[in-house]
Amino acid sequence: MPAPDSAGRTRRAASAGALRSKSPRLRDAKGRFQRCLVATAPCAPDAHRSLFVTSEMSDFIKAGGLGEVAAALPRALRDRHDVRVLIPGYQAVLERAIGAEVVGRIEAHADLPACEIALVHQPDGLPVYILLNAALFARPGSPYVTAEGVEWDDNALRFATLSYAAAQIAAGAAGLDWTPELLHLNDWPCALAAGYLRWSGTPVPSLLTIHNLAYQGLFPHAMAGALGVPDAARDALDFYGRLSFLQAGIVFADQVNTVSISYAQQITGPELGCGLDELLARRAAAGRLSGIVNGIDPSYDPRTDTHLQVPFSVNQWQGKNVNAQHVRRAFHLPQSRGPLFAVVSRLVHQKGLDLVVDVAPQIAAAGGQIVFVGQGERPIEQSVRALCARYPAHVAAMIGFEEATARRVYAGSDFLLMPSRFEPCGLSQMYAQRFGSLPIAHATGGLIDTVDDGVTGFLFAEPSADALRRCVGRAFRTWRQPTLLSAMRRAAMLTPSGWERAGARYAELYTRTTTTRANATRMRAVG
Numbered sequence: 001m002p003a004p005d006s007a008g009r010t011r012r013a014a015s016a017g018a019l020r021s022k023s024p025r026l027r028d029a030k031g032r033f034q035r036c037l038v039a040t041a042p043c044a045p046d047a048h049r050s051l052f053v054t055s056e057m058s059d060f061i062k063a064g065g066l067g068e069v070a071a072a073l074p075r076a077l078r079d080r081h082d083v084r085v086l087i088p089g090y091q092a093v094l095e096r097a098i099g100a101e102v103v104g105r106i107e108a109h110a111d112l113p114a115c116e117i118a119l120v121h122q123p124d125g126l127p128v129y130i131l132l133n134a135a136l137f138a139r140p141g142s143p144y145v146t147a148e149g150v151e152w153d154d155n156a157l158r159f160a161t162l163s164y165a166a167a168q169i170a171a172g173a174a175g176l177d178w179t180p181e182l183l184h185l186n187d188w189p190c191a192l193a194a195g196y197l198r199w200s201g202t203p204v205p206s207l208l209t210i211h212n213l214a215y216q217g218l219f220p221h222a223m224a225g226a227l228g229v230p231d232a233a234r235d236a237l238d239f240y241g242r243l244s245f246l247q248a249g250i251v252f253a254d255q256v257n258t259v260s261i262s263y264a265q266q267i268t269g270p271e272l273g274c275g276l277d278e279l280l281a282r283r284a285a286a287g288r289l290s291g292i293v294n295g296i297d298p299s300y301d302p303r304t305d306t307h308l309q310v311p312f313s314v315n316q317w318q319g320k321n322v323n324a325q326h327v328r329r330a331f332h333l334p335q336s337r338g339p340l341f342a343v344v345s346r347l348v349h350q351k352g353l354d355l356v357v358d359v360a361p362q363i364a365a366a367g368g369q370i371v372f373v374g375q376g377e378r379p380i381e382q383s384v385r386a387l388c389a390r391y392p393a394h395v396a397a398m399i400g401f402e403e404a405t406a407r408r409v410y411a412g413s414d415f416l417l418m419p420s421r422f423e424p425c426g427l428s429q430m431y432a433q434r435f436g437s438l439p440i441a442h443a444t445g446g447l448i449d450t451v452d453d454g455v456t457g458f459l460f461a462e463p464s465a466d467a468l469r470r471c472v473g474r475a476f477r478t479w480r481q482p483t484l485l486s487a488m489r490r491a492a493m494l495t496p497s498g499w500e501r502a503g504a505r506y507a508e509l510y511t512r513t514t515t516t517r518a519n520a521t522r523m524r525a526v527g
C-alpha cells in the first residue's frame, strides 16, 4: 500500500496494470469536484499556469517535429510560467513514465469514455499529466497510424477525448490539485479543446499553435453527436461537409499562432491556406494570428554532442571531415573528396524529395554523394531505394529514423537538401546549420526566416527540379571556394537558434492571451 501524500490522499502507480483501478478524487463535502489552485514552479510575478496539450513529446514518443517542440518549449517557458504537459497514455508513454501516479479522473461525455489522469515528474522536474484509457491509447507504434501506415479508425474518438480532457482540466473538473489559466493547444489532435471550453462556458482562454496546416483532423459529420459537439456549433466545424478539428481550434481559440512569421502570412492566402485561408485572414486582421520561429535543443552542439565521432567547433574543419569519413563508412559509401549532401526528413510529399530524386544524377555526375535518413510514404521510400541501387557509390539511405544517426549525418555532411513544397518552420535546417552543414532550401515558410541566402545557406524560389539543380550548382561553386565555404559555415554555426528567443515570445503571448481574456471578462461584467 503506497504512503499517503502530503494532502492525505493515496496515490497509485499508473502502470498499464493499474489502468482499470478507480482513481482517488478530490471532492468537497457535497461530493462536487474541488477546484484547488496551486502554482508550484518558481516563476515571474506575472506567471500564469498553462497546460501544454500535445499528441507527441520526444521524452516518450515522436512522429516528427511537433514531438521535439513539445519537449523543448514547455521547458523553455518554465522560468516564466508554471507550464505542465498533457499527453495521451500510449504504450510508449506508459513504459517510460516511471513513477507516474493516478491523480484525477475525467467523466464520460457523449460517446467519449471516462479516463483517469496520471502525473509524472520528468527527471528535470517538468510535470506531465498522462491521459489514461487503455482501449483508446495503450497501443504500440505511432500515435496516429497503424503499423501499415493507415490512420487508426477511432482517431476522432481518441483525440476528441484528449481535447475534452484538456477542457475539463481547465474547468477544474478533473479532481486535480492544479488548474491552468491557459490551454496551449498544438495541432488538430487537441484543437477541439477550444470548442469544448466555449461550449461549457469555461472562462479559460486557449492558444492554438499550428505546426502544420495540412493535417486538419477531418471526420464524418455524423460523428458530431458522439463527440459531444452541440448542434449549434456544427456549422462552425464544417469543412466541405466534414467535421474539422483544426477549424474548431481556429474558430474558438482566443489566439492562433504558427511556427514562423512567413508561414503565418502564407496561410492567409489560397496557395498554402489549405482551404482555411479566409478564416485565417480574418483572424490575422483581428490581430489574433501570429508567428514565432521554433528554436532547437542546446544538445545539438558539435562541441559537446557525444553521438559524433569527434567533436568540432567553428573553423575546426578537420574534425568535421572525420565525421564525414565516418558517415561514408557507416553508409557503405566510398571515401571521396567531393561534397556530401544530406536529407534528414520524414519522407512525405510536403518535403519535395521527388525533386532530390530528379537532381541526384547531376549531383552524382559532379562527384557529390547523398545520404538519406528518414521514413514515411512507401512510394517515396521506394524511389529512394531505387536511387541507392542505381548509384551505389553516390547515394545511400537509412529508411527509418534514428536520432543518433541523424545527428552524425548533420555533422558529417556539407549541405542539407530541403526542397519542401511548404514548411511551417522546419527544424532540420537549423540542426544542419548548427553542425556547419549548409541548407539548400526552397524559399517558403520558416525556411525563409531561418536561412539567409548566400550567408547561412542557399534558397531557391520555385519548388521545381530545375530551380533545385541551379541552387545545387551554386553549392558546388561555393564548395570550390574554401574561404567562402568557411565563412558560410561559420555564419551558419553561429546563428542564434536556441529556444531562449522563441521562449520569451511565447511567454509574452501567454501573458497577452490570458490578460486579454481577463480584461474582456471584466469589461462584460462592468457593462
Ligand SMILES: Nc1ncnc2c1ncn2[C@@H]1O[C@H](COP(=O)(O)OP(=O)(O)O[C@H]2O[C@H](CO)[C@@H](O)[C@H](O)[C@H]2O)[C@@H](O)[C@H]1O
Binding pocket: 062, 063, 064, 065, 066, 069, 211, 212, 259, 294, 344, 345, 346, 347, 373, 374, 375, 376, 400, 401, 406, 423, 424, 425, 426, 427, 428, 429, 431, 446
Ligand atoms: N521518420 C521520422 N520519425 C521521427 N522523427 C523524425 C522522422 N524524420 C525526421 N524526424 C525528426 O523530426 C525532425 C523534422 O522536423 P521538421 O520540423 O523539419 O518537420 P515536421 O514536418 O516533422 O514538423 C512539423 O512541425 C515542426 C514543429 O513545429 C515544424 O518545424 C515543421 O515545419 C512542420 O512540418 C527532424 O529533424 C528529425 O529530428
